[in-house]
Amino acid sequence: MRAAPAVFARRLWMPPEQPPERLGLIAGGGDVPGNVADAAVEAGMDVHVLAFEGVTDADLLARFPHSFIRFDKVGGTVDALKKNRCDSVCMVGKVARPDFGKLRPDLAGISLLPKVIKAASQGDDALLQVLVDFFQKKGFRVLGAHEIAGDVLVEAGVLGSCRPTLADDIDITKGIEVVDAIGGLDIGQGAVVQQGLVLAVEAAEGTDLMLERCVGLVKGHGGVLVKLTKPGQDHRIDLPTIGVTTVEGAARAGLNGIAVEAGAALVIDRGSTIAAADRAGIFIVGVERPAGG
């Protein structure tokens, strides 16, 4: 039974019908962009990284050819993609929402501005969707990280050697209900629940900071972190992600484990993440989102 999950993960991965030759990887912060870049190379793609100054991981920049882009210079981004002969685009990694008052858009950016302003008030997903539509209109294929790096997707079931107890299952169920609701309002993708009490809800601060404040909120030991996509979210952008940092944060907070959406959440550096969870005595489980979600 231990081998089944990996097989399942591979089945979830659908190869793009016509593999792009050259990928423009718009890389935010964190480790995920590096994992996706490596997977793309493994799949036979050339990778050009489009990086944000001070945000994109330095190691990724050292390993791949790259251009620096800015959120407000979308015209410049298209130029960089064309100049480097990219035929597809993947957006991945953490990018803080910009201060709209300080943007100095280029011409293409200005033409996009009315849509951006409207979308911004509807939440992060709407904002990212404007960019997906923009790149598609410019003739690029927009790929999700999971279409390039299939094995980063979390499968259904337990990933490591620790399993949730019945009490954990009750907290997971409550957590799914909560995250589904806050996702529906485009607030966020995560929450921490202990003994039925919602200790923390993730909004703009991100999972790591949410786990940090749980250190003082968890009573004794117990509770779960739950992460799901938002209902109806485009899976090419902003998938919920876990990694070693998440496991360490959950352990420090005294949680029993982590539950993420099967077939939709990403696990960075799967081997190290599962090893860290096993070491910490923390479960990681891929769960189905509720029907209709």
Next chain:
Amino acid sequence: MRAAPAVFARRLWMPPEQPPERLGLIAGGGDVPGNVADAAVEAGMDVHVLAFEGVTDADLLARFPHSFIRFDKVGGTVDALKKNRCDSVCMVGKVARPDFGKLRPDLAGISLLPKVIKAASQGDDALLQVLVDFFQKKGFRVLGAHEIAGDVLVEAGVLGSCRPTLADDIDITKGIEVVDAIGGLDIGQGAVVQQGLVLAVEAAEGTDLMLERCVGLVKGHGGVLVKLTKPGQDHRIDLPTIGVTTVEGAARAGLNGIAVEAGAALVIDRGSTIAAADRAGIFIVGVERPAGG
């Protein structure tokens, strides 16, 4: 027009039909219990404070006769109330949810335990409701803070000299929608919204800590803190509260203002709070909750 709010606040205050002679004030942390104690004295009541070790404000203990109680010794609490001839009870102030694994209930506590455990998994409100029912069954009248200290209630409209702009109103509307939804799930009573983006949602950490993490999340200046009761919540327990600390936290985060539920939120030390808001250039506004909420 400036005098109108105070008049309105007084109209909202309904004096209890038969003023209790002696109030047992179960006092959690923060300044609100002191304000309620003073208001009770002003209304002609005797006050005996039931205090939590290391939680209840030292100044309140210095000023009023008191007994120490414990969350798990509800029998002891009833004894303290009877011994001090209290005929009514008011629960007010912050109390952290106890670690259920460490409770050592007395006999009355043990009889209450099945209800407490069931309620605990339904959230804070359910838990407090068990205590309200318990004290009522024991023959005590349970009063809300607002029934004793009418002028701590926030009225509809602007409280200080700063007013929300149209952009703020849009954020307030979004905030009301969000807080109403998370309140319906018994998650919490507050959120921070800027330009349509939900920066933070309050769960177990409380408003002050939520505002603290907004310092890094607010872009430039703007955004509002919204606090509402949970839909259907008993107004005798756990009303959303603001005070000077809230105003200072909002100012540090760079917010434009604070919107709280009119006729349901409490303002601690009204004069100082409004003065602090005016000094910081922050608005405070009492808002109606959505129909059906």
